[in-house]
Amino acid sequence: MKEQVIILWTMVMIFFCACNSHKMNEQDVLENITTRTSVQSFLAKPVEDTKIEQLLRAAMAAPSAMDKQPWHFVVVTDTAQIAALANANLTYEAPMVMQAPLAIVVCGNMNKASVGSGGGREFWIQDCSAATENILLAAHAMGLGTVWTSNYPSEERSEKVAKILQLPKGIIPLNTLLIGYADNHSQVTDKYDPANVSYNCYNVQGEQNKESEKQLDETLFTEFDCTEDFRGNPFTWFKGKGLLLAVGDKENHNAMTIGWGSLGNIWSYDVNTITVYVAPARYTHQFMEKYRYFTVMTFDNEQQEILSYMGSHSGRDGNKEEALGLHTAYTEHGAPYYLEAKEVYECEIIYRNPFNPDGFGEIPRKRYENFPAGIHSMYISKILSAKRK
Secondary structure (H helix, E strand, C coil): CHHHHHHHHHHHHHHHHHHHHHHHHHHHHHHHHHCCCECCCECCCCCCHHHHHHHHHHHHCCCCHHHCCCEEEEEECCHHHHHHHHHHCCCCCHHHHHHCCEEEEEEEEHHHHCCCCCCCHHHHHHHHHHHHHHHHHHHHHCCCEEEEEECCCCHHHHHHHHHHHCCCCCEEEEEEEEEECECCCCCCCCCCCHHHCCCCCCCCCHHHHHHHHHCCCHHHCEECCHHHHCCCCCCCCCCCCCEEEEEECCCCEEEEEECCEEEEECCCCCCEEEEEEECCCCHHHHHHHHCCEEEEEECCHHHHHHHHHHHHCCHHHCCHHHHHCCCEEECCCCCEEECCCCEEEEEEEEEEEECCHHHCCHHHHHHCCCCCCCCCEEEEEEEEEEEEC
């Protein structure tokens, strides 16, 4: 009888431990999802081959439409190749590409996507995005940091990446994942917003959505003196995270991500300036030539998808702020900005002109040898006001 009691007790304990283990695993999975953030810099430490294989196995475990698995993964560990990818990336992510010890370029294989009956070719983006998310979550679980940078649908960037990696026709580089051991970790924030959820049909939570929008207005911002309370490093302010430039009026305006610029003063010690550069092929260029006022905005780390989208999509092809769900406001002089921004600098153009190639030294001459967007125009601008949340 005593032995039976011991056996029974042992079985109960095993069952109890199994239940607790299941709960712990569930918690671990959810925590892994909610604590993943984009990394801004990496340590000079290579990623082990065993971990790279685990990442690829995780990617290929993703679901795909009709099980076509229309993906191909290019693993890049060569520093020269990673540097080339950095030069191909024209937005704020480029410095991070240079630092990363590993890049995995997730590609869509159109040959696989088109095989068989029943269609499904157009789902390759969803399929490869599912594989991408698996890599990001697997990397986080293994103690690695990541950042997702986009290639497709930017034709310019996709073509450059395809050329660097010698991709054959039918292999489209969807995105480049930068992976390594993080040098620093971004602060984790809770992104859950019930205003983004409806039940049974759209906008059942209409009143809640309206209340949420009421909280997003100009009163969130407080003006500050940028000469006394500027919190950035002027040498790195335009690097890494990137900034957003918006120009136009209430009837017609556009925004784009910028990664080049400078801060300072010119012609008068009382004139604080932001200097920005816009290439003539950019849709924003025509606005900068027409309008006198514009804004420069910063965003929190968890909002980097805004900068990524603005840097990889053209305003010629659609309304980017509607696609991102941004809320537009206007400065005293009518320049647009977004209520989602962290800081807003209102600027007045006091000098504009294209660069003169006759004055180029070695660095700009090399830069513009194969630069399809054209030679940039310079816009020296007086800072009229600065405000932050």
